Amino acid sequence: MRKLIGKELAEAIRTQTAAEVAAGPRPRLAVVVATGDEASLWYVRSIAKAAAGVGIAADIVDLGPAARPEQIRESLVRLSADTGVHGLMLQTPLPPGASAQELAGAIDPRKDVDGASPLSLGRLAAGLPAFVPATAAAVMALLDHHGVELAGRRAVVVGRSAVVGKPLAHLLLDRHATVTVCHSRTRDLASVTATADVLVAAVGRAGLIGAGHVAPGAVVVDVGTNPTGDGGLTGDVDAAAVSARAGALTPVPGGVGPVTTALLLRHTARAANLP
Amino acid sequence: MRKLIGKELAEAIRTQTAAEVAAGPRPRLAVVVATGDEASLWYVRSIAKAAAGVGIAADIVDLGPAARPEQIRESLVRLSADTGVHGLMLQTPLPPGASAQELAGAIDPRKDVDGASPLSLGRLAAGLPAFVPATAAAVMALLDHHGVELAGRRAVVVGRSAVVGKPLAHLLLDRHATVTVCHSRTRDLASVTATADVLVAAVGRAGLIGAGHVAPGAVVVDVGTNPTGDGGLTGDVDAAAVSARAGALTPVPGGVGPVTTALLLRHTARAANLP
Incomplete structure (x- = not known):
């Protein structure tokens, strides 16, 4: 049986990305977090570390596990409007009462690098260009x-x-x-x-x-x-x-x-x- | 074998819709058409006739089979902004070079009664409220x-x-x-x-x-x-x-x-x- 290992491909993508990044202004990724879940926090830190490795700045915007849905939405709206932020993600899980699908609609589709917003999903389904999860x-x-x-x-x-x-x-x-x-x-x-x-x-x-x-x-x-x-x-x-x-x-x-x-x-x- | 006939259900929906319409201000549906295809034109006229039957006003906005994509888009943008129009549809086929999926993105999702816009499709896929095709x-x-x-x-x-x-x-x-x-x-x-x-x-x-x-x-x-x-x-x-x-x-x-x-x-x- 063949093992479909991801390491080599991931390295190739990172190398190519680092070259793209080096050729232009420094990209910035913002990750909005509203959880105390250790595995999720670990994952977000690993993204930030990997981003640094290719020359991408990463901000972890930690709203804490008690954040209200309106606070999360406001944060996404603000970061969507911030011209210094190029990529924007909302990490799950979210506090009870907050819907990731609904809130992700507040992410500017041009910054929606994890394809989380309903518009990105719909464009994908319709065969139009979009960021894919x-x-x-x-x-x-x-x-x-x-x-x-x-x-x-x-x-x-x-x-x-x-x-x-x-x-x-x-x-x-x-x-x-x-x-x-x-x-x-x-x-x-x-x-x-x-x-x-x-x-x-x-x-x-x-x-x-x-x-x-x-x-x-x-x-x-x-x-x-x-x-x-x-x-x-x-x-x-x-x-x-x-x-x-x-x-x-x-x-x-x-x-x-x-x-x-x-x-x-x-x-x-x-x-x-x-x- | 059972025949799953639609007539009775369609009548029930029309009767209920007529009652809803009678209780409020008159709804208006606009159908943008850019084709000479006889079957499509017949279909659009049949929609207008059915609309009249339940008290809904229907406008057929015929841009002709030579309409350019920008014209179609402008028409959809204008009708999306028109507070006198409640429902908005783009009939297919379209002239060569015009993408229905791309143009339907210009339909206000709140008027997208045939669920044609990528946002409506994405909301459906994400399990959020949306007009369904x-x-x-x-x-x-x-x-x-x-x-x-x-x-x-x-x-x-x-x-x-x-x-x-x-x-x-x-x-x-x-x-x-x-x-x-x-x-x-x-x-x-x-x-x-x-x-x-x-x-x-x-x-x-x-x-x-x-x-x-x-x-x-x-x-x-x-x-x-x-x-x-x-x-x-x-x-x-x-x-x-x-x-x-x-x-x-x-x-x-x-x-x-x-x-x-x-x-x-x-x-x-x-x-x-x-x-």
């Missing part, structure tokens, strides 16, 4: 990097979130795959996922996808990043079981994750160079 | 009217347009169906469509779906409206062949079509009553 874009980039063909093939996406599953379904359709979206209410999940030439798991449930869910030789992409007891990460795919059956599998960590962060930086550099 | 909404209304269960069932949509196939996929996902989208590049279409409990054909190719595409007892919805040589309409489904196998089928004409027009009027009445 970095995780969904990373899945496509990883498949392309490893030469996985999509046209005419069966793709099954497990998970229907507006940040991964749905945009990914549109991206796979654009590439002429026949696309099925499954979710928690799907009956006999294994019988559906076993029809996939390309199977993407994006649910957030460790070990959900076992050997019985995978057709022999299928390409399996694991978007899950579930914390393990020992401070590590594990995916939605039972890698040990699936390895014996799949044709290819992305590792967790080291598969989709590093490419996602690299694409977020590329998007920020591109946002800084929009006419 | 009338045809996609009509499919769902017809399924509900005839008591077709969706949660946990397999739905297959043939057609990936931004006006029918894609919004419908989102609506079916919201109702907890497991959704597959097929298209012209799908390999062995019949093997995919035959897995459907609910099969929707929205391609625009007469007779595409035959008996071999349909599982015994499946519910089949025919969105196709293909002109016949004698001035009539025929669907994407070979009704004679499929009738012997399907559990239920929408007729063409008389299925999805009348419900679509009725919902367009309901959306216009609702747009006029937005706070």
Whole structure:
């Protein structure tokens, strides 16, 4: 079985992005945070560190876990209007009562480097130019990097979130795959996922996808990043079981994750160079 | 086999809409047209006539088949700003070089009664309130009217347009169906469509779906409206062949079509009553 590793691709994207950044004024990314969740805070700090590595300034705008939705919206409106900020993200989770989908509408689509606003999602669905959610874009980039063909093939996406599953379904359709979206209410999940030439798991449930869910030789992409007891990460795919059956599998960590962060930086550099 | 007729539901929607309209100021729908296509012009006139029937004023803004994209955009911007207009539609086809998806972005989302703008599509995909494309909404209304269960069932949509196939996929996902989208590049279409409990054909190719595409007892919805040589309409489904196998089928004409027009009027009445 092939391991679809993300490291080499992520490095290539970062190198290219660093060159783009060096050629112009310094891009700035602002990340709005309103959580005490340690894993999210760690992730945001890792983005800021990666940004610094390619010459992008990153501001973490921490509103604290008690922020009200109006405060978050005001912050997004202010940063959208700030000409010194080129990329703008809203980190989840948010405090109870705050809807990420609704609030992301306050992000200027030209700064929406993680494709979170409904307008970005709609432009993607309509086949118009838009920033694509970095995780969904990373899945496509990883498949392309490893030469996985999509046209005419069966793709099954497990998970229907507006940040991964749905945009990914549109991206796979654009590439002429026949696309099925499954979710928690799907009956006999294994019988559906076993029809996939390309199977993407994006649910957030460790070990959900076992050997019985995978057709022999299928390409399996694991978007899950579930914390393990020992401070590590594990995916939605039972890698040990699936390895014996799949044709290819992305590792967790080291598969989709590093490419996602690299694409977020590329998007920020591109946002800084929009006419 | 049950015939899923749209007439009764369309009448009920029109009656309810007429009552809503009678209770307030007269709603006005503007339809921008830039084509010489006779079938489209006939359709637009039929909308205007149906609008009159429920007390809605309808203006056909005919820019002619030689209209430039900028002219169409200006017209949409002007009508979006016109407080006397509550609903606004852009009829297709458009002149060569004009993109319906791109131009529809100029429609105020609060007047976008046919859910054509990328923002409306994105809000639908993100699970936020939005006007839904009338045809996609009509499919769902017809399924509900005839008591077709969706949660946990397999739905297959043939057609990936931004006006029918894609919004419908989102609506079916919201109702907890497991959704597959097929298209012209799908390999062995019949093997995919035959897995459907609910099969929707929205391609625009007469007779595409035959008996071999349909599982015994499946519910089949025919969105196709293909002109016949004698001035009539025929669907994407070979009704004679499929009738012997399907559990239920929408007729063409008389299925999805009348419900679509009725919902367009309901959306216009609702747009006029937005706070």
